[in-house]
Amino acid sequence: MITSNTHTWQRRERVLERKSGLSPGWWWxxxxxxxxxxxxxxxxxxxxxLQFDGRLSLESLHVAFTGKKYLTSFLNTLYVGLLTTTFSLLIGVPLALVVGRIRIPGGxxxxxxxxxxxxxxxxxxxxxWRELLGPVGYLNKFYMLISGASEPLFSIYGPVGVVLILVLRGYPIVFITVIRSLRNMNAGYEEAAEVFGAxxxxxxxxxxxxxxxxxISGAAxxxxSSSIANFGVPAILGSPEGFYVLTTQIYSTILSYGLDNNLNIAASLSLYLIAAGLLFLGLQSRIISRRSYVVVTGKGGRTDLAPPGPEGWVYTLVLSLMGFALxxxxxxxxxxxxxxxxxxxxxxxxxxxLKHFTSLLTDTFTTTALRNSFFLAFLSATLCTIIGFLIAVVTERSKILGRKILDFVATTPRSIPGTIIALxxxxxxxxxxxxxxxxxxxTFWIILLAYLxxxxxxxxxxxxxxxKQISPSLEEACLISGGKNWQRIAHILTPLSVEGLAGGWLLVFIPSLNELTMSILLYSSGKETIGVAVFSLLQEGKIGRAAAFSIVIIVIVLLGDRLLHRVTKGKRSLLG
Amino acid sequence: MADVQFNKITKRFGDITAVSDFSLSIEEGEFITLLGPSGCGKTTTLRLLAGFYPPSSGSIKIGGEPASDLERNVFLPPGRRRLGMVFQDYALWPHMTVSDNVRYPLKIAGRPRTEQNAKVDEILAIVEMSGCEQRFPHELSGGQQQRIALARALISDPRVLLLDEPLSNLDASLRENMRVEIKNIHRRLGVSILLVTHDQAEAMSMSDRIVVMDHGCIHQIGTPEELYDSPVDEFVASFVGKANFFKVRQVGTMLYLCGDSRSDGAFADEEFLQPLESAHIQGSPVRGLGCAKPTDFQISRDAPTGAHGIIESSLFIGDSVVYYVRVGSIQFQVKTEDRSFEIGTDVSVSFKKVILF
Structure with missing residues (x-):
């Protein structure tokens, strides 16, 4: 009897304990x-x-793993991924060490x-880059003009161009990761080495x-994983030359309506990418968990940069040239x-x-795309913020069983390539x-759901x-003042996390606004987004208008980052 | 009727027992302090009373009504226990003005605006913060924040005021001031107070009764005087005021010193100390641990009785001097107003009082 009593009590205690945490009834x-x-x-x-011809079968997998063009695209993906990573590290790490340790005029x-x-x-x-180094890009035209040659100097199309652009998008990741941990590193370690004569x-x-x-390995x-997941770059610079990677191969397989079981084969192809994604997700979390005791404690970062010497100007020159050319x-x-x-x-x-710019506002195709994208971005940012807030409240503040699963399901698609999500x-x-x-x-809504x-x-x-930054005592003070859980959320948590809410909103709004990878697979006539519109204009050869649209995107993105910088006090912005 | 009753409260977190078999009743208007080192379970006890989590067993009554009682499946949420609380970090809401912080409990309770305003004025006057209504917490000093936190805790006439190490973030002089202030408020409003602290001076100077805790258990409950004069065990004696510990043996009315408390050879090199009139001795083991406060000694150059000691060092602390006196293998800390002893002086040491455990 006594034991059964203890069991009841323990169960009651557990139930009450969960209730005394934040346990919204809507969590499930x-x-x-x-x-x-x-x-x-x-x-x-x-x-x-696992289906082929509508039956349970391993045939799709077989096709995806043995078909010659599929295998080629897999090898191409590996090639692009490895080269991109190598060169991104070769540029990003030295750049971070120089900028993080030496005072550079104009740095x-x-x-x-x-x-x-x-x-x-x-x-x-x-x-x-195509406009610069394509067969009729300005640099090539300039070269042909002064040398009289009939062939362009260099063509950006093909694997080299793809890797080049991906490296240009990859080294900033390395740079930012390394310079952050450099800033956080206890300067004592280095100073100690210098004291001992190094x-x-x-x-x-x-x-x-x-x-x-x-x-560094985390950044790598x-x-x-972001370069093998990229669709836009190989679609613009690879596909015209017949250079396919997995994302573009999956895209064209999905669009191969004549091919039997094309969706099944595309799904099997994505297994390559999912496997790679999960592998790297695992590796990443392992590295992050190891890092916790390896080094980087917050205190004592070295803030004093080495004084500017003559070599500072050399770096200025090199970096200026780099920035100018790239x-x-x-x-x-x-x-x-x-x-x-x-x-x-x-x-x-x-x-x-200026007619390309004015046509953006008069042509119904582009105005529709603008309207659609702003509407989609606004909706997805707002919904993601609301749902994300509720999920974060549950995972951070409640003791509910299953909150880890919620977090996992909500955050995993972040690491899955957009092409696969769309598929x-x-x-x-x-x-x-x-x-x-x-x-x-x-419909519109399938695009919205995919963005979400x-x-x-x-x-x-x-x-x-x-x-995590908000002290729990602020909420306890609310509870003991008589506040209920909804009042704790409405009066205390929400106003105190405004910074994170606004930052999160922008972090969704900006990429949603110029999303291409998923939209290109999910859009239908009249539901074009900005990304789809630029892509279609390019395919149709309406280069001027596509360029004008791109300029608009670039301006929006840069303004967005400034805004993000403001809102999060520099914590989330990339341009620092 | 007691204001608060803890009845055999135990709280486990996983395998760790934070509080075990804790019973206490707080009388109406009483000022009780939970005193102990960090991790002793005092804060857990406070939070159990506040209702931030349920006990694993036992029950808590507030004002005669069950508040936490697993057996009867009763668990009042914190807001329905009529408590006020001051948090260690004050927990003032940074996005609200002083006035909005203080009025919050009334607002939640749905009191009319005019009543809220009157109450806010009244309570801010009590904590001497009138005129700061429209300031934000970050514009206030630590001591001022403390007063606002106190005002917010008091505004809805709580049955019990909970103070969780409220003074630990203040500097020394401000801390003394706030002790007096809190005592004054206690006297004036007659509210019961439960204070949690690890600072024995704070506990001694403010409380009606003190509960000394360690490892989740109560060691002693008593008035400050009782704890100081008759600690029940070594832990209480060491935690409440400084004390010298040493091994002793009593033979008849004679007390022998047997080395310091860490010597494990136990009762080996006995040294004659002094005959004692029984009035001076509390406790009666024939052999055991002796305890004497620094003020419980008498040292002199020429008294015939007492043990022989040498002054090894001295610390001048203003109103008195602490001498480190060696007697055989033991070093005593002795506090006296007599500044005249030099290092190396031979002295005669005798007890004014010894407690034996």
Missing amino acids: VGLLVVMIVTGYPLLQLLLKI KLLRVILMIPYLIPGFVFAFA GSLQTMRTITLPLMLPS ILVF VILPLVAIGLSSITRAYGLMPRFENFT AFILAWIRPIPLLGISLYN SRFLGYTVRTISATL
């Missing part, structure tokens, strides 16, 4: 919604892999310029770099294209016009929803980080 509704939005399509994707501005490629969507930047190069080799290793993994030139090229009357005309004053959404919603008879396919699934993780993470 949220879990269900997130499961359906995110979990169900991914489940469908996995199921489709702040140079840093901003060198980080710009990461902010601009890949397909826009690839387009910009020179500065020796210190860097024996102390600084080994201590940075966890963050991030670069690798960032400014392609932006100038796309800028010229956007104001040149007709494609192929020489950039002379009499050929300049999963096609597979899940191509047929009308049973019982309801509503079809999501070919893909970007929810950003808000969950940002808001969780904010909630």
Whole structure:
């Protein structure tokens, strides 16, 4: 009798304990919604892999793993990923060590310029480089003009171009990761080495770099997984040359309506990417958990940079050249294209016009795309913020069972390539929803749901980080003052996490606004987004208008980052 | 009727027992302090009373009504226990003005605006913070924040005021001031207070009764005087005021010193100390641990009785001097107003009082 009594008590205690944490009754509704939005399509994707001709079979896998073009695209993906990672590290790590340790005249501005490629969507930047170094790009035209040659000097199309653009988007990731841990590193470690007589190069080799290793490898993994997941860059610079990677191969397989079982094969192909993604997710969390005791404690970062010597100016020169060649030139090229009357005309004053910009506002195709994207971005940012806040509250403040699952389901799609998410959404919603008879396919809402699934993780993470900063006693003070749980959320938690809410909102709004990868697979006529519109204009050869649209995107993205900088006091912005 | 009754409260977190078999009743208007080192379970006890989590067993009554009682499946949420609380970090809401912070409990309770304003004025006057209504917490000093936290805790006439190490973030002089202030408020409003602290001076100077805790258990409950004069065990004696510990043996009315408390050879090199009139001795083991406060000694150059000692060092602390006196293998800390002893002086040491455990 006594034992049974103790059991009842223990159960009651557990129940009460959970209740005394924040235990909103709606948490399981949220879990269900997130499961359906995110979990169900991914489940469908996995199921489709095991089907062929509508039967249970391993044939799709067989085709995906033996078909020659599929294998080639897999090898191409590896090639692109490895090269991109290597070169990103070779540029990013030295850059961080130089900028983080030596005072460079004009260093702040140079840093901003060198980080710009990461902010601009890949397909826009690839387009910009095409205008510079495509067969009829300005640099090639200039070369042919002065040398009289009939062949261009260098073509950006093909694997080299793809890797180049991905490296330009990859090294900022390395730079930011390394410079952050460099700033956080206890300066004592380095100073100790110097006290014992190590020179500065020796210190860097024996102390600084080994201590940075966890963050460097973390950055490498991030670069690798984001470059193999990229769609826009290989779609613009690879596909025209017949150079396919997995994302573009999956895209064209989905669009191969003539091919039997094309969706099943595409699903099987995505297994390569999912496996790589999960592998790197695992590696990353391992490295992060190891890092916790390896090094980087917050205190005592070295803030004093070495005084500017003559070598400072050498660095200024090198970095300026780099910024000019890698960032400014392609932006100038796309800028010229956007104001040149007709494609192929020489950039002379009499050929300049603003008609491409004005046409953005008059042509229904582009105005529809603008309206759609702003509407979608606004909705997805707002919904992600609200849902993300509720999920973060549950995971950070309650003791409910299953909160870890909620967090996992909400944040995993962040690491899954957009192409795969879009495919999963096609597979899940191509047929009308049973019982309801509503079809999501070919509607606006399927795009919105895909955005939600893909970007929810950003808000969950940002808001969780904010909630971690809020002392629980502030909420306890509310409870003991008579506040109920909803008042605790409305009066205390919400106003105190405004920074994280606004930051999370922008972190979703900006990428949603210029999203291409998922939209290109999910859009239907009249539901085009900005990304889809630029891509279509490019395919149709309406270069001037595509360039003007791209300039608008670039301006929005840069303004967005400034705003993010303001809102989060520099914590989330990239341009620092 | 007692205001608060803890009845055999135990609280476990996983495998760790934070509070075990804790019983206490707080009388109406009483000022009780939970005293102990960090991790002794005092804060857990306070939070159990506040209702931030349920006990694992036992029950808590507030004002005669069950508040936490697993057996009867009763668990009042914190807001329905009529408590006020001052948190260690004050927990003032940074996005609200002083006035909005203080009025919050009334606002939640849905009191009319005019009543809220009158109450806020009244309570801010009590904590001497009138005129700060529109300031924000970060514009106030630590001591001022403390007063606002106190005002917020008091505004809805709580049955019990809970203070969780409220003075630990203040500097020394401000801390003394606030002790007096809190005592004054206690006297004036007659509210019961439960204070949690690890600072024995704070506990001694403010409380009606003190509960000394360690490892989740109560060692002693008593008035400050009782704890100081008759600690029940070594832990209480060492925690409440400084004390010298040493091994002793009593033979008849004679007390022998047997080395310091850490010597494990136990009762080996006995040294004659002094005959004692029984009035001076509390406790009666034939052999055991002796305890004497620094003020419980008498040292002199020429007294015939007492043990022989040498002054090894001295610390001048203003109103008195602490001498480190060696007697055989033991070093005593002796506090006296007599400043005249030099290092190396031979002295005769005798007890004014010894407690034997």
